[in-house]
Amino acid sequence: MKRVLKWAAIVLLVIIAAVGGFAAYVAIRGIPSYEPHVVEFKVVSTPERIAHGRNLAMMLCVHCHTDPITRQLTGTKLLDLPAEFGTAYSKNITQDREHGIGNWSNSEIVYLLRTGIHPKTGKFVPPWMPKFPRVSDEDMASIISFLRSDDPLVAAQPVVNKEGEPTFLAKMLCYIAFKPLDYPSAPIPVPDTTDKVAYGKYLALGVLDCWTCHSGDFKKMDMVNPEKSFEFFAGGNVMLDANGHEIPTTNITSDKRHGIGAWKEADFVRALRTGIKPDGTPMRFPMVRMPQLSDHAISSIYAYLLTTPAIPKPRQEPPPYTIPTNASAGMKAYYKYSCQRCHGESGLGIADLQLAGKKYSADSTLIDVIKHPSKYWPDTYMPEWESTVSDQEYTDLAVYVRELGKKSGR
Numbered sequence: 001m002k003r004v005l006k007w008a009a010i011v012l013l014v015i016i017a018a019v020g021g022f023a024a025y026v027a028i029r030g031i032p033s034y035e036p037h038v039v040e041f042k043v044v045s046t047p048e049r050i051a052h053g054r055n056l057a058m059m060l061c062v063h064c065h066t067d068p069i070t071r072q073l074t075g076t077k078l079l080d081l082p083a084e085f086g087t088a089y090s091k092n093i094t095q096d097r098e099h100g101i102g103n104w105s106n107s108e109i110v111y112l113l114r115t116g117i118h119p120k121t122g123k124f125v126p127p128w129m130p131k132f133p134r135v136s137d138e139d140m141a142s143i144i145s146f147l148r149s150d151d152p153l154v155a156a157q158p159v160v161n162k163e164g165e166p167t168f169l170a171k172m173l174c175y176i177a178f179k180p181l182d183y184p185s186a187p188i189p190v191p192d193t194t195d196k197v198a199y200g201k202y203l204a205l206g207v208l209d210c211w212t213c214h215s216g217d218f219k220k221m222d223m224v225n226p227e228k229s230f231e232f233f234a235g236g237n238v239m240l241d242a243n244g245h246e247i248p249t250t251n252i253t254s255d256k257r258h259g260i261g262a263w264k265e266a267d268f269v270r271a272l273r274t275g276i277k278p279d280g281t282p283m284r285f286p287m288v289r290m291p292q293l294s295d296h297a298i299s300s301i302y303a304y305l306l307t308t309p310a311i312p313k314p315r316q317e318p319p320p321y322t323i324p325t326n327a328s329a330g331m332k333a334y335y336k337y338s339c340q341r342c343h344g345e346s347g348l349g350i351a352d353l354q355l356a357g358k359k360y361s362a363d364s365t366l367i368d369v370i371k372h373p374s375k376y377w378p379d380t381y382m383p384e385w386e387s388t389v390s391d392q393e394y395t396d397l398a399v400y401v402r403e404l405g406k407k408s409g410r
């Protein structure tokens with residue numbers, strides 16, 4: 001008996017030492033590295049590909065890589081990363097040869113986007129930079145064509161990259177849970193776009209990643225077979241807005257009561273196009289409208305979602321913001337329409353409105369900018385409010401936008 005206990009104690013000590021040793025290794029070595037492979041991906045740039053690639057990048061890259069101050073893809077702090085993972089900065093992906101990706105080959109960019117392995121250093125790129133393993137070769141060629149184009153968003157800017165500080169938990173998860181993906185061994189075709197369900201599935205699972213945010217738990221996602229993910233499309237993943245304030249995703253399965261099963265197609269198209277839901281309230285950040293999608297594309301996503309298994313999981317409302325009861329009418333409207341979820345409580349979040357008061361000195365112009373943002377930025381994700389905001393509220397909002405600008409001292 002004594003001998004058994006002695007052996008048990010030795011085994012336990014060895015386990016403790018191994019776990020401790022592994023923890024020390026993770027803490028010292030940081031995010032893991034892999035041997036990057038050389039792949040061959042040819043891109044012939046055409047005006048059509050550049051235009052299509054811009055549309056894709058507006059939906060897939062811009063909200064993370066745009067610095068709200070430079071308004072170019074020079075990288076910025078990720079405001080919506082949960083604190084338990086530490087801090088992270090997206091990178092300069094303009095054409096600058098030293099600080100951006102101007103000296104990366106097309107194949108290197110595609111390799112990173114599909115596998116998550118940095119082609120120059122071999123370092124694993126953590127999940128806060130998404131991977132795009134299902135995007136077709138054609139769509140990938142378009143994204144590359146855009147990144148190489150003379151679009152002002154990607155014009156070379158010598159902005160130095162900032163390094164984030166991942167926590168021990170983040171580093172540890174990059175050893176045990178988050179792994180790079182294999183580079184696809186065969187070409188990835190675009191499905192037949194006239195087959196709505198197939199095309200909608202490609203968009204929702206392959207390109208726009210609706211399923212990752214909208215499934216039940218990030219930790220229980222099946223990256224290879226999305227449909228096998230826990231509570232597929234039933235919502236509940238808790239996201240953060242520009243103030244780090246929680247907001248759970250919603251159920252968008254075919255369930256008639258809790259999902260979108262009872263939504264009319266026109267309602268769904270309107271929500272994705274303008275940002276306004278059937279009940280007249282805006283979808284709140286990080287859900288953004290996608291004016292780049294054609295009606296056919298949106299209706300295909302709708303057709304596909306209606307084929308997903310109905311899961312009767314009720315929606316969770318995000319915790320409300322509290323503002324003083326004697327807040328000004330403008331402040332009330334700012335929170336009522338969830339402006340703060342993008343622009344931050346200070347006016348500078350993932351988007352900046354602190355300089356708007358100076359830029360648009362006439363009230364009528366400032367109000368018009370808030371009312372019809374697409375007139376000024378045709379593919380912006382700021383919502384088009386349609387008739388949901390009253391004239392009085394637009395006036396109040398303009399007053400509050402000027403106030404935030406003055407308070408910022410910029």
Ligand code: HEC
Binds near residue numbers: 065089092101129
């Ligand atoms: C959810 C936010 C997010 C989205 C969306 C996103 N990125 Fe990133 N990206 C990041 C972060 C964060 C990093 C830095 C990762 C790290 O620290 O290793 C990064 C790194 C990169 C890098 C590596 C740059 C370098 O110098 O190391 C490239 C290239 C890149 N992203 C391109 C893209 C493209 C193209 C898209 C759209 C198709 C995109 N990203 C979408 C957050 C994002």
Ligand code: HEC
Binds near residue numbers: 277283286
């Ligand atoms: C970055 C994460 C993220 C991605 C990607 C995403 N969503 Fe969302 N979505 C959310 C969040 C968070 C909400 C909840 C917003 C709210 O409560 O106002 C939401 C809400 C919605 C709603 C409103 C549902 C309701 O009942 O209120 C619809 C519809 C929707 N998303 C569809 C989509 C589709 C379609 C896609 C892919 C094209 C998509 N989402 C991609 C995070 C995301």
Ligand code: HEC
Binds near residue numbers: 340
């Ligand atoms: C979903 C995110 C989002 C929401 C919600 C949002 N905005 Fe914006 N807003 C933006 C973005 C992004 C821009 C910058 C335009 C661009 O480049 O797309 C912008 C630009 C602006 C500008 C012009 C800034 C300038 O310097 O030109 C004003 C003013 C503004 N928003 C006010 C508001 C108000 C008021 C609300 C609420 C009623 C609001 N926004 C809600 C994302 C948002």
